[in-house]
Amino acid sequence: MSIAITPVAEPASPRSVKPPESAAAAAAPVSAPPPPVSAEGVAPALAELPTQTGPKGILFDFNDGCRVVLPEAQHPWRVRLSDLDTGNILFETELKAGRVNSTKRYYVRFRLEVWQQGESVLVHDYSAAGRDVLVRFPVDTLGDPLGWFPYAVKFKERHGCRLICTMSSKMIALLRDSYPDITFMTESETTPERFYASYGIAVYYQGGLMYDHKDCVPCDFRRVGLHRAAGYILGVDPTEEPPRIVPADDSRPIAEPYVCIAVQSTLQAKYWNNPTGWAEIVRFLKESGYRVFCIDLKPTHGKGLVWTQMPPGAEDQTGDKPLLERARWLKHADFFVGLASGLSWLAWCTGTPVVMISGFSHPTIEFYTPYRVINYHACNSCWNDPLAAFDRSDFLSCPRHKDTPRQFECTRLITAEQVKQTIRRIPGFGLRRRAEATGTIQAVQRFHS
Numbered sequence: 001m002s003i004a005i006t007p008v009a010e011p012a013s014p015r016s017v018k019p020p021e022s023a024a025a026a027a028a029p030v031s032a033p034p035p036p037v038s039a040e041g042v043a044p045a046l047a048e049l050p051t052q053t054g055p056k057g058i059l060f061d062f063n064d065g066c067r068v069v070l071p072e073a074q075h076p077w078r079v080r081l082s083d084l085d086t087g088n089i090l091f092e093t094e095l096k097a098g099r100v101n102s103t104k105r106y107y108v109r110f111r112l113e114v115w116q117q118g119e120s121v122l123v124h125d126y127s128a129a130g131r132d133v134l135v136r137f138p139v140d141t142l143g144d145p146l147g148w149f150p151y152a153v154k155f156k157e158r159h160g161c162r163l164i165c166t167m168s169s170k171m172i173a174l175l176r177d178s179y180p181d182i183t184f185m186t187e188s189e190t191t192p193e194r195f196y197a198s199y200g201i202a203v204y205y206q207g208g209l210m211y212d213h214k215d216c217v218p219c220d221f222r223r224v225g226l227h228r229a230a231g232y233i234l235g236v237d238p239t240e241e242p243p244r245i246v247p248a249d250d251s252r253p254i255a256e257p258y259v260c261i262a263v264q265s266t267l268q269a270k271y272w273n274n275p276t277g278w279a280e281i282v283r284f285l286k287e288s289g290y291r292v293f294c295i296d297l298k299p300t301h302g303k304g305l306v307w308t309q310m311p312p313g314a315e316d317q318t319g320d321k322p323l324l325e326r327a328r329w330l331k332h333a334d335f336f337v338g339l340a341s342g343l344s345w346l347a348w349c350t351g352t353p354v355v356m357i358s359g360f361s362h363p364t365i366e367f368y369t370p371y372r373v374i375n376y377h378a379c380n381s382c383w384n385d386p387l388a389a390f391d392r393s394d395f396l397s398c399p400r401h402k403d404t405p406r407q408f409e410c411t412r413l414i415t416a417e418q419v420k421q422t423i424r425r426i427p428g429f430g431l432r433r434r435a436e437a438t439g440t441i442q443a444v445q446r447f448h449s
Contacts, residue, residue, distance in 0.1 A: 153182070249325075335352060
């Protein structure tokens, strides 16, 4: 049995669809949070009118949902939007002129039907094959788009479309050479009128707090994983896989075995808040025969009275360096030790073992690594908790225990010994030191070549 569903707006800032001046009516105005601002500081723009032309002056497309514009006519139009995969009628209405826009902005295999005086005027089943499709990554971060991008690749492979991706210029430089069959642009370079369909991949916020925007994301990322949510938005297999990254210079930076670390992040909750942790780990790694390089953007970062410095004993490779150069250093490192932040995602892309220290997020939120460090004896995983109100404007946000003795205990109670035990499980760890002790150093040099 088919059902007719009139979309219901969720409480949020209003964003209604504006009809043409000649339109007499508009169907189902939509409420939603303000759209995310792109990495280049430009709000994602849509073509004012749908980009596809149908009979009798009808315009339609699948940019920001299924959009239809119906011109003024002597007889009223009847419009129906259906989901071909579920068999549900999503919306049906009759109007003299105006616009119809589906509430769902993520991928749906729509069928659009239009009648006039009981006769079929238009039947169009969604098909992106051979058409221009835009996928937006409107964030100026590293980890999020690295996790999301492979699902856009899966979408291209499934539908046979001409894929265009908008993202920050730094991310374009990192990915473009590895994907010559995909067009990369910044948001300001796009021409919205060319796209048959477009989709935005983002974490939505409202009033500074995370917002479960069901019209744009069918599954809350806190339930399925930050990166895997993109698979649900685009209707592809949510199984994770890293993007391909091919450094232009693939040579080993130094001959000796080394480890990369990164200690900085965007919120204090993401830091390893054990006050002696990093110093102990750097000393442990050096005693195990490794050089230790810190590859953060900044050697010191923080806000107000709370600042984190590069650990003593680490060699300084910080700075605003090309991401491909960062990938080169990570690819040849024996392993990487970091937080639930962008450089961990980049290390994952290069195939380097990742020791990830995190307590604010549950391991399911990020990519899988067998070297994840979390202490379940402490408060943990608030990032996954819809009831925990994370305020991204507050650098010291700790939703459950702010301004109490338990603030940031999720990582403060992760000991250096726990991290050391995790590192010792990495195949080949400490091989050079053991070889020096037994006189088999040449075999170790072959291992690292």
